[in-house]
Amino acid sequence: MSKILIQTALSLEFEAVKAFLSNVQIERHPSTGSIYNKGIYQANEVLIVETGAGNVRSADETGRAIEFFKPDYVFFVGVAGGLKDVKIGDVVASSKVIGFEMGKDDTEFKPRLDTIPSSYLLEQIAKHVKREGQWRQLLKVENKEEPEALVQPIAAGEKVVSSNQSVAFSYLKNYCSDAVAVEMEGNGFLLAARPYHAHAIEVRGISDLIENKTEADAGGSQPRAAANAAAFCFEMINQIEIEKVKFPDTNTLEFRKKLVNELTTLYPQGPEQDDIWKRAGGDVSIFTNSANRKSQWFNAIEKLYLGGGGNEISITSLMNEIKGDYPNFISEVLNNT
Structure with missing residues (x-):
């Protein structure tokens, strides 16, 4: 609750x-x-x-x-x-x-x-x-x-x-x-x-x-x-x-994989694109240029669910910021999981 x-x-x-x-x-x-x-x-x-x-x-x-x-x-x-x-x-x-x-x-x-x-x-x-x-x-x-x-x-x-x-x-x-x-x-x-x-x-x-x-x-x-x-x-x-x-259980690996796929489509340049991670309160210093963009997103979401990614970021703050860019984002991710 x-x-x-x-x-x-x-x-x-x-x-x-x-x-x-x-x-x-x-x-x-x-x-x-x-x-x-x-x-x-x-x-x-x-x-x-x-x-x-x-x-x-x-x-x-x-x-x-x-x-x-x-x-x-x-x-x-x-x-x-x-x-x-x-x-x-x-x-x-x-x-x-x-x-x-x-x-x-x-x-x-x-x-x-x-x-x-x-x-x-x-x-x-x-x-x-x-x-x-x-x-x-x-x-x-x-x-x-x-x-x-x-x-x-x-x-x-x-x-x-x-x-x-x-x-x-x-x-x-x-x-x-x-x-x-x-x-x-x-x-x-x-x-x-x-x-x-x-x-x-x-x-x-x-x-x-x-x-x-x-x-x-x-x-x-x-x-x-x-x-x-x-x-x-x-x-x-x-x-x-x-x-x-x-809504489905957003803590499952299945949901996180679905979320990463959606994020890779919306932000193909990775979590730093359009400052989306930073706008949500995240720390961009955790990212390395060596990883491909989907891997960056997967690692970022995994860190987030483990309580990392930056002092101010949360799954809620990230989804709120994405919602501002793409109004149908949340319903599409949740309903298609």
């Missing part, structure tokens, strides 16, 4: 996630003393981290937790303000997160948006969960209206946007018109996950519609939105495990 890291900004979001876990225990980071909760969900090991508000805190805790826990999948679960096409209680999974604060402050402000895509795999699973609608069966709170789910862009900044008359709201409408929600941690979260080649995505429940935010919060919209987001997240985890059952 999988190792899942789930981040939250607020305690109420943390509790919404924790409600799905059993055998919850305290876990402490050996170097920093950071305190986590670790529990079990459907045989998956889940670590929960409360980052606090803001992209900087989120990035700091994300990198630390990924390095410590080495998860297979990483989620940020919490609440957000709705910008368009949503109502209170709906859930938005991020197709991408738009960092909207960056820019050049000249005679007029010139935006330099910092846009980070979510994991392609998790985005596809989120779309599947949205279409099927089974996630509502995991809801642990009552909703006055049936919540809907979207897989759309989310904007992330460093301020709470609480009025549709504010400068920030006008800015978002002008420069982030595809964003359906706004929050304060997602950009830092995805930026920090990126160097680890982690499958990462945000899942946000809509707790307010910008205007009348205080009244919405007072009416209990935040815990309800957090619970809805947690339900969607855990249905995504359910679907991750279903998809994994369909």
Whole structure:
């Protein structure tokens, strides 16, 4: 089964996630003393981290937790303000997160948006969960209206946007018109996950519609939105495990031979072609020019399965990078094995 890291900004979001876990225990980071909760969900090991508000805190805790826990999948679960096409209680999974604060402050402000895509795999699973609608069966709170789910862009900044008359709201409408929600941690979260080649995505429940935010919060919209987001997240985890059952055992020699054949076709000049090994976090100094390219690939994959090949590379990071070059690569390798 999988190792899942789930981040939250607020305690109420943390509790919404924790409600799905059993055998919850305290876990402490050996170097920093950071305190986590670790529990079990459907045989998956889940670590929960409360980052606090803001992209900087989120990035700091994300990198630390990924390095410590080495998860297979990483989620940020919490609440957000709705910008368009949503109502209170709906859930938005991020197709991408738009960092909207960056820019050049000249005679007029010139935006330099910092846009980070979510994991392609998790985005596809989120779309599947949205279409099927089974996630509502995991809801642990009552909703006055049936919540809907979207897989759309989310904007992330460093301020709470609480009025549709504010400068920030006008800015978002002008420069982030595809964003359906706004929050304060997602950009830092995805930026920090990126160097680890982690499958990462945000899942946000809509707790307010910008205007009348205080009244919405007072009416209990935040815990309800957090619970809805947690339900969607855990249905995504359910679907991750279903998809994994369909795949062959990737640890077998048969699969590794199939993988080498595919890699030799895609990168006939060897693991150094297009910097694919280096982009995945690998050490190119392990390769020798004397070996033929197929042998280079076979030796590289064998080293990788034995824990070598470079400090940052893994089979997941390699396949993610290849997926970026050849979108159908993973399905072709797995389904034809």
